[in-house]
Amino acid sequence: MTERVRIAVAGLGAVAQSVHLPLITRRWDLFELAAVCDLSPSLRDAVGDQYGVPAERRYADVGTMLAEAEIDGVVLLTSGSHGDAALRALSHGVAVFCEKPLAYTLAEADVLAEAEAALGRPALLLAYMKEHDEAVWRLADLLAGVDGVRAVEVCVLHPTGASQLDFANLRPAPADVDPKALARVRADSEGLLDTAIGAGTPQRLRDLYANVVLGSLVHDTSLLRTLFGGLVAVDGARAWPDDAFPPSVEVDGWLPGTVRARMSWHYLPDYPAYEESLVVHHAGGSLRLTFGTPYVVNNPTRLEAVSRPENAAAGGVVRSEFVSTDESFENELVDFHRMVTEGQRPRAGVAEGRADILTSQRILRALAGDDTLTGEAAKS
Incomplete structure (x- = not known):
């Protein structure tokens, strides 16, 4: 080689x-x-x-x-x-x-x-x-030097995929896929969903697991894992409205060290541009990551820090900003x-991916409410 x-x-x-x-x-x-x-x-x-x-x-x-x-x-x-x-x-x-x-x-x-x-x-x-974004690495370095992390909040505002990719001049969706091959792929997916969350699970829950929780929210699940060790408990989740898909999804849980976490994911078809933020509130200030549209190469990620001056008696607020233009996909x-x-x-790698699947099954179990899941999710 x-x-x-x-x-x-x-x-x-x-x-x-x-x-x-x-x-x-x-x-x-x-x-x-x-x-x-x-x-x-x-x-x-x-x-x-x-x-x-x-x-x-x-x-x-x-x-x-x-x-x-x-x-x-x-x-x-x-x-x-x-x-x-x-x-x-x-x-x-x-x-x-x-x-x-x-x-x-x-x-x-x-x-x-x-x-x-x-x-x-x-x-x-x-x-x-x-996980390969330089601003995320810088945030991890800053977290090592702060005390008293109290809460972490993640918010995603997700317009249509087409609107995010208008710039890319994509080729038209092909119409020549072998229907038998496509049917095999779908059948395999359905069998895996049966194993993961149980046969007979309502279709909305199956779609939430495959297309939202594992299909998009997993990026934020993995961020919490990278920066804090991941959610150790999921104690609440909800999806609304019932007449829309994808819906909004909100997840509440605990990170190690009794730190509260909330992830809010909103599919808003007509929202003007993709936005995603992760905010950490700690005893001495706040840290905020803001991601841009993910498919625009070298789109900046911003890390903002709010803290008191080193001379506390002076009063006031110190605000600093780090802007990363490194391309995370390239990294x-x-x-x-x-x-x-x-x-x-x-x-x-595989171990981290497994941890994200486990957390995703716990999120779906919280979303299911009275709809009892079987399969792996019943034990996760």
Whole structure:
């Protein structure tokens, strides 16, 4: 294996087109795009032509690609659980760059942990880009020096995905996906949801788990894990209104050290722009992270600190700001390259992904209320 990692991309939709493929090309010094995979023949040919991937290295099936293509790593951007595709990759000795979610079930995560252990090296990076944001790292450094953290508040204002990606000039949604292949993917997803939260669970709860709690809110779950160790208890959750989907979702719980946490996630189709903030209130002030639209490359993340002056007798308020223009999606690709070439453990891997699945099941259990869950979530 050379220092340039031969990489494949599975799933050529919006995130691949707007972020990952351009960044892989920009980091020509680290990566060679060696193969692509998608259920749509027209999409894999269009993307393959655009990025110079030979026709014989364009695949409809992840398993076939892993068996035939000469690659060192795979970027999993397909929809739904990535558990099966990640396991296939690890079984071929191929390192995995895994977008959200890692998997739908704890059982999938446990099998992945066994497969990675059998390789004897780190081989799966959990690609939640906010964990690779320089402003998040700076916040972690600041938290190490403060006392008396009392509360953490997260708020996400989420317009439509299309409005967030207007700038990206995405290719039209393909109409040539094999319906049988799509039906198999959906059937696999339904079976995993049965395992995770129980067969017969109301459809709204199934959609909340797959598309909201694991599909988006998991980014904030992972931030709380990265910065504070994660939610140790979920003692309340609600979703409203009943006649809209996706709805607003609010989660209350505890972080280690008796710190209260609240996550508020609001899908607002006509909201003018995506906004996300994480605010920490501690005995001596506050710390606020503000994220921009995630798919705009090098969009600044702002970290603001409010505190008293060092000379407390002077009175007044000190406000400072750190602005990061490092690209978090690029940072995680660099982290992946180090994992593959140097054996360096990534910031988050299978164990962290499993912890996020466990928290997500606890959130869904709180959302279910009187609708009793079975499956793994009944015991989580």
